Amino acid sequence: MNEKGTIMAKKRPTLIVNHENLRHNMSTVVGWCRDAGIDVAGVIKVTTGMASAALDYESCGAKWIASSRIEQLERAREAGVKIPLLMIRVPMLSELDEVVKICDYSLQSSVDTLKAINEAAARNGRVHNVILMADLGDLREGFFEKEELADVAVYVEKNLDSLHLAGIGTNLGCVGSVKPTKEKMDMLADWAEAVEEAIGRPLEIVSGGATSSLMPLFDGVMNPKVNMLRIGAVAYIGPLEDLRTCYGRKEVEVLSDECFILEAEVIETNTKPTHPIGELGVDASGKVVKYVDRGRRRRAILAVGRADYGDIDDIVPVLEGAEVAMASGDHTILDIEDCKEQLRVGDIVRLKVKYSALMRLTASENITIEEINRQ
Numbered sequence: 001m002n003e004k005g006t007i008m009a010k011k012r013p014t015l016i017v018n019h020e021n022l023r024h025n026m027s028t029v030v031g032w033c034r035d036a037g038i039d040v041a042g043v044i045k046v047t048t049g050m051a052s053a054a055l056d057y058e059s060c061g062a063k064w065i066a067s068s069r070i071e072q073l074e075r076a077r078e079a080g081v082k083i084p085l086l087m088i089r090v091p092m093l094s095e096l097d098e099v100v101k102i103c104d105y106s107l108q109s110s111v112d113t114l115k116a117i118n119e120a121a122a123r124n125g126r127v128h129n130v131i132l133m134a135d136l137g138d139l140r141e142g143f144f145e146k147e148e149l150a151d152v153a154v155y156v157e158k159n160l161d162s163l164h165l166a167g168i169g170t171n172l173g174c175v176g177s178v179k180p181t182k183e184k185m186d187m188l189a190d191w192a193e194a195v196e197e198a199i200g201r202p203l204e205i206v207s208g209g210a211t212s213s214l215m216p217l218f219d220g221v222m223n224p225k226v227n228m229l230r231i232g233a234v235a236y237i238g239p240l241e242d243l244r245t246c247y248g249r250k251e252v253e254v255l256s257d258e259c260f261i262l263e264a265e266v267i268e269t270n271t272k273p274t275h276p277i278g279e280l281g282v283d284a285s286g287k288v289v290k291y292v293d294r295g296r297r298r299r300a301i302l303a304v305g306r307a308d309y310g311d312i313d314d315i316v317p318v319l320e321g322a323e324v325a326m327a328s329g330d331h332t333i334l335d336i337e338d339c340k341e342q343l344r345v346g347d348i349v350r351l352k353v354k355y356s357a358l359m360r361l362t363a364s365e366n367i368t369i370e371e372i373n374r375q
């Protein structure tokens with residue numbers, strides 16, 4: 001209600017953030033890792049750096065808050081996050097002053113950047129912690145040869161006085177789809193030992209990857225040298241998108257897939273043919289689409305679209321029997337023929353959201369974010 005006493009409609013579409021479910025997931029993940037002697041860096045990038053999610057992760061026992069974007073880490077700090085901040089995209093030369101001022105740790109994979117960030121740290125009166133990345137075959141960031149990694153580690157240790165070499169790490173299951181197998185974790189441990197031998201002291205951090213590196217942990221084959229995982233996806237989407245997280249592992253089923261729910265309003269319901277009528281060309285995004293003729297079926301149009309969430313495969317209706325049929329930038333056509341419940345104009349439909357949809361929805365200015373069960 002506003003001050004004139006009229007009922008104010010909620011602005012939609014709305015993304016409901018259920019912090020209780022989120023904390024359930026985060027503390028479960030932190031618990032799994034703790035039992036294996038591993039600390040969690042809580043990655044917040046999929047929420048576009050929602051500071052309340054960073055605070056949840058901190059309260060659930062994460063040891064670092066991590067993101068690929070410096071602004072997101074800055075927001076987390078401003079919101080009161082006390083634990084160290086970790087920049088997980090190898091930084092740009094143009095942002096090194098911000099990186100050393102805002103973050104305590106960063107991932108690094110190039111000598112030029114290491115020299116420059118050493119200068120930035122000196123200029124800002126800081127000692128910055130670096131984790132050198134090893135590319136074990138996924139072909140994203142990292143040094144590709146063990147000897148090169150060890151040489152760079154020695155160089156950082158001896159020559160870059162404003163840096164502290166905190167450890168090494170790797171990233172798998174990303175651009176190259178390489179699975180974090182026992183062999184890859186053993187290889188990382190071997191590279192860590194080579195670095196330790198070269199610098200003559202133990203490393204504090206051996207960072208074994210992201211959500212998918214929970215698989216060797218579930219199998220009990222995680223190399224004991226690995227003591228950090230950087231976990232995002234599974235904490236936010238749980239078992240909803242099992243390939244993206246842990247390849248359908250049943251361990252993940254104890255997590256909630258209702259941390260984020262998209263609420264959209266029905267703007268039309270009708271019974272219509274399922275195959276378009278007329279000469280077919282391309283759809284709104286310029287693609288040739290194959291339509292399946294299922295006869296006339298009951299449909300509902302939602303006032304939310306691909307401009308908000310991206311791909312229709314990334315949203316899942318909670319309503320039993322409902323199916324996302326097609327979408328344009330601002331409309332989503334829901335097939336509701338098989339629903340027991342009938343939808344009417346003005347009703348609200350709830351949708352679960354997968355990783356890419358969550359990333360887009362949290363970044364969109366068209367979405368109202370409503371947070372419940374905040375601590």
Ligand SMILES: *Cc1c(COP(=O)(O)O)cnc(C)c1O
Nearest residue numbers: 043088171210211230231232233
């Ligand atoms: C995104 C990212 C992560 C987290 O990955 P999830 O699959 O979301 O757990 C970890 N490390 C790096 C370097 C990343 O870029």
